[in-house]
Amino acid sequence: MDNPHQHQQQHPRELTLLPVKEVDFFASSSAADQQDGPQPHHHPSVNTGLNLTCTTTGISTSTGSPNPESDEKKMVESELRRLQEENRKLRSMVDQIAKSYSQLQAQLLLALQKQNPPIHHQNNIGVKSNNGMISGEKGAEGDGRAKVEMKNNNDDEKKEREVSASNNNADEVMSKKHDDDDNDEEEEDHLTKLHLGKQVDEDALERSSSQSWGSCKTPNLEEPNKLPPSSSADLPFRKARVSVRARSEAPLISDGCQWRKYGQKMAKGNPSPRAYYRCTMAAGCPVRKQVQRCAEDTTVLITTYEGNHNHPLPPAATAMANTTSAAAAMLLSGSTSSSKEALTGGYLSSMPYTSMATLSASAPFPTITLDLTHNHPNALQLHRVPPSPVTFPLPLHALAPTPHHHQLLGHPFLISHHHQHKLMPPLVHRQQPQPSNNNPSSMVETVSAAIASDPNFTAAVAAALSSIIGAQRGGDGGSGSAAMIHPNNGISVSPNGSPQLPQSCTTYSTN
DNA sequence: CGGGTTTGACCAGCGC
């Protein structure tokens, strides 16, 4: 096809991955502060992942206090202590969560294995896993339970989607164990969520995961049948969306999946048409994506993914899927359970590595944006010379049984926002070279190298993600990564320290 | 001929 517009042809793409500079885990509101100004004292923020303690890095030292060195030193020390404590707490929490999570997953898997034949039909979708990712649960749940549980539903069909969401029953079951109480609403305010949302809402997680791409563990139940277009209405957060922003001249990002375009529309506020794609790798695959160029920067291609694949994904797509699913899960976990506020204000911001979440009340569904643009046109350079040792904190496989999912938020690329219509203030980041435990620099290099080496964006991303994940596992302790937090709206992570564009677009952009 | 794209129409949600 000659169509100028789209095609999943693989054009040479440049991927610019820029590592984040700093991360503020709990940067709830304070994050902004840090960046903006010298405020040695904000408590709330803790950089767990980073080992904030790194003295040398000079985390917040940025506080340009006029004070003599001694004072500054004291301040820094006190802050470091505080951070360390928080860090410990967080870690312990994380550990617990991870344990419980893994247990639940194990149980779920067992249950699924017992109950499910390898593959169910699309309808109930028992599709099992996608590439490595687990989605198997669905099948089991899919059967009856999922349906039963569907909350929303007014129409059977609509439910389909939800089913998928609810499907996670298995998860839910698990969650129940935890006893979450996730009454979504109630929890909103509670910082509990902040705590990695662990118990907080597994529900949310479940849901989210289900929605996310190849959701690792979550079942994708989305029925192959047509989804009611309006299903969104039923669910306040019908799905989490994961968008990727990347610089690319190519009309499409090849992400390892096959897509079929089913529509195109001019979106308000953006001269560039928005293209709608549906995954065609498997019949009935509910995954859809929207591709649109950023209005503000046409070089940025925004790709938004929605739904979970109900089929195995090729390796190239796996990493991305995991990442996105994890991101979605994270987002949902926060959002669904409680209000967006929780997410932004609490949950996300509290997460290690989290940069910042922007919520806009108006958004129908939560969206996490993975920003690969990082302002740097040349990704290649990244691997060469990371200005400062930047680390990717991302544990992408958040959904995976691994406990790390929570870390996702910390992904440098992640930006969560629920449609941010609000402009994000220019991000100010502080760059902090952090001596990470994990060899941040190496990670960066690895990632960037992978990306650079691979002409295929998707593959590159996948490779990068994979490498990251692997690295993370190795020492995820939270090595520092730099993230920028924005107080108000969004998170932006930019390695360079260049502010990211606030976009209303949720997307997945690639270069 | 099959598969994918194009494009106008249709539908639903939302705000006024």
Added chain:
DNA sequence: GCGCTGGTCAAACCCG
């Protein structure tokens, strides 16, 4: 209730 907008459908068309 009306109009706007986003999202989807489906016939027509194109290409290999």
